[in-house]
Amino acid sequence: MQQLIEPHGGKLNELYLSAADAEDEKKKAHAYPSWDMTPRQICDAELILNGAFSPLDGFLGREDYDRVVAEMRLSNGLLWPVPVNLEVSESFAASISEGDSIALRDQEGVLVAVMDISDIWAPDKQQEARKVFGSDDEAHPAVHYLINIAGPVYLGGKLRGIEPPMHYDFRHLRDTPAELRARFSKLGWRRIVAFQTRNPMHRAHQELTFRAARQVEANLLIHPVVGMTKPGDVDHFTRVRCYEHLLNRYPEQTTSLSLLPLAMRMGGPREAVWHAIIRKNYGCSHFIVGRDHAGPGQDSKGQDFYGHYDAQEMVQQFADELQIEMVPFKMMVYVRDRAQYVAVDEIADGEEVLSVSGSELRRRLQEGIDIPDWFSYPDVIDELRRTHPPRHKQGFTLFFTGLSGSGKSTIANAVMVKLLEMGGRRVTLLDGDIVRKNLSSELGFSKEHRDLNILRIGYVASEITKNGGIAICAPIAPYTATRRRVQDMIKEVGGFVEVHVSTPLEVCETRDRKGLYAKARAGVIKEFTGISDPYEEPQNPDMRLDTTDISPDHAAHRVIIKLESLGYIR
Ligand code: PPS
Secondary structure, eight states, X not given: OOOOOOXXXXXXXXXXXXXXXXXXXXXXXXXXXXXXXXXXXXHHXXXXXXXXXXXXXXXXXXXXXXXXXXXSBOTTSOBOOSOOOEEEOHHHHHTOOTXXXXXXXXXXXXXXXXXXXXXXXXXXXXXXXXXXXXXXXXXXXXXXXXXXXXXXXXXXXXXXXXXXXXXXXXXXXXXXXXXXXXXXXHHTXXXXXXXXXXXXXXXXXXXXXXXXXXHTXXXXXXXXXXXXXXXXXXXXXXXXXXXXXXXXXXXXXXEEEOBBOOBOOOOHHHHHHHHHHHHHHTTOSEEEEOTTTTOOOBXXXXXXXXXXXXXXXXXXXXXXXXXXXXXXXXXEEEETTTTEEEEGGGOOTTOOEEOOOHHHHHHHHHHTOOOOTTTSOHHHHHHHXXXXXXXXXXXXXEEEEEOTTSSHHHHXXXXXXXXXXXXXXXXXXXXXXXXXXXXXXTOOSXXXXXXXXXXXXXXXXXXXXXXXXXXXXXXXOOOHHHHHHHXXXXXXXXXXXXXXXXXXXXXXXXXXXXXXXXXXXTTSSOSOBTXXXXXXXXXXXXXXXXXXXXXXXXXHXXXXXXHHHTTSOO
């Protein structure tokens, strides 16, 4: 009988201990230093432990890391394109030594694995960004994560699995590589083509996957990523319900759906090679790579980070080593006269094609506009509309940032009152001073404390937004990267509107309503924004307001008009 494709490196590396050994290890782990993993580290750990990242047997050590970054290879020469590291804080790293064991826990403190530390080092993150992602531009989500969110020290070492990270959702759709391989064997599937996605699937995707399966005479595995995708993507709960609707539209017994708890990096070509290796470990013989695979979009100058078909080229370049066969696909578009989907390179001269881009779809959902039948299925659209109501029914955060005395609080207050006057919405004001009194009273004005303060505001605002309310924030929020983290957090759950109150420093200082500028100049107050501490101006705010020559009432009125034009109120 023909066997399924071999895992990468020849062996599926499942790292869970037996029940008895896990019990023993759990007792010993009470004495180990403990690290609460970040959401991304939990995703990575799960896929290391269940063998999806075979042949990895832990987080990369230094030698492997260096070679992966430089050459896309582990130190033994095996192809591996993306560094998978346990990044930690300086203080945690200082508390342990090479040779120690540490307890890796999930966010509730449950022990997931024990890690035997072999290497501790501070990586060159700029170099990692340039080599792995081809850029150190922080508009790239993974570069932003690497530079601004990931800890400064990396730990390398083998893992011993205690218990898999817990998932309460869609448990019937989650499989380890061994479970999926067993399912394929049971069904008698030998040729399986995997489809990776982080988006809802519509008719074009169905046509593409259906054709791919027919072309290579294989069964189809829809294998969406439900770990971490690009900030702003449709949440996985909604997507999975969409996939389930779509599944009914494939011929019976031909197609399977399974969820992959991967934390994507949006690394384009390198990531495509990684995705291929992962699918090979799950037992798939073929892998679809379309246009812009794992693409992060555009850089801060408006240029694409990667060419549309770079990912296909890189997977092709390593075809011999990968063994899993790529099924390359061009973009599918709808040809009106033929009433069918066709690859862009198959369109005849003069044929009229129709397409709805991702941003056009979002616009139509936001504005409650009709979405044509040729584009998607009614049950898929209904599902999207349930979680993406038009903007005026969504929660949103209005985030003012600017110097002390620029007018943020006054405008924020005026906007709040105008919104309350209009009625029908719940509004919460998180003004700088109010927050510092109620949420952050123990914090000062160091960079670390300011960041903590802003992240707390962001967290509260995201909860308000998620539940359909309006959060108005008015802190100084001087750092771009921290504002970005707040924005990413909130965009996952609703709207985010950034207003830069750009009143110049001279004007703020002349006003000096609280007398703080005078004290800052005299050196009585240290680390004062604009005087002895930085303010990084927003590059692309939704709106700029300089209050030098306009009244607070007028400024608030302009904000209301902006909110109306963006569709958040009407
Ligand atoms: S931050 O940077 O976003 O955390 O600042 P924020 O929480 O908005 O707090 C700013 C208010 O605190 C007062 N204050 C200072 N501001 C800046 N730098 C220093 N060192 C400082 N010390 C006290 C000041 O009144 C700010 O209020 P606003 O409303 O901005 O004038």
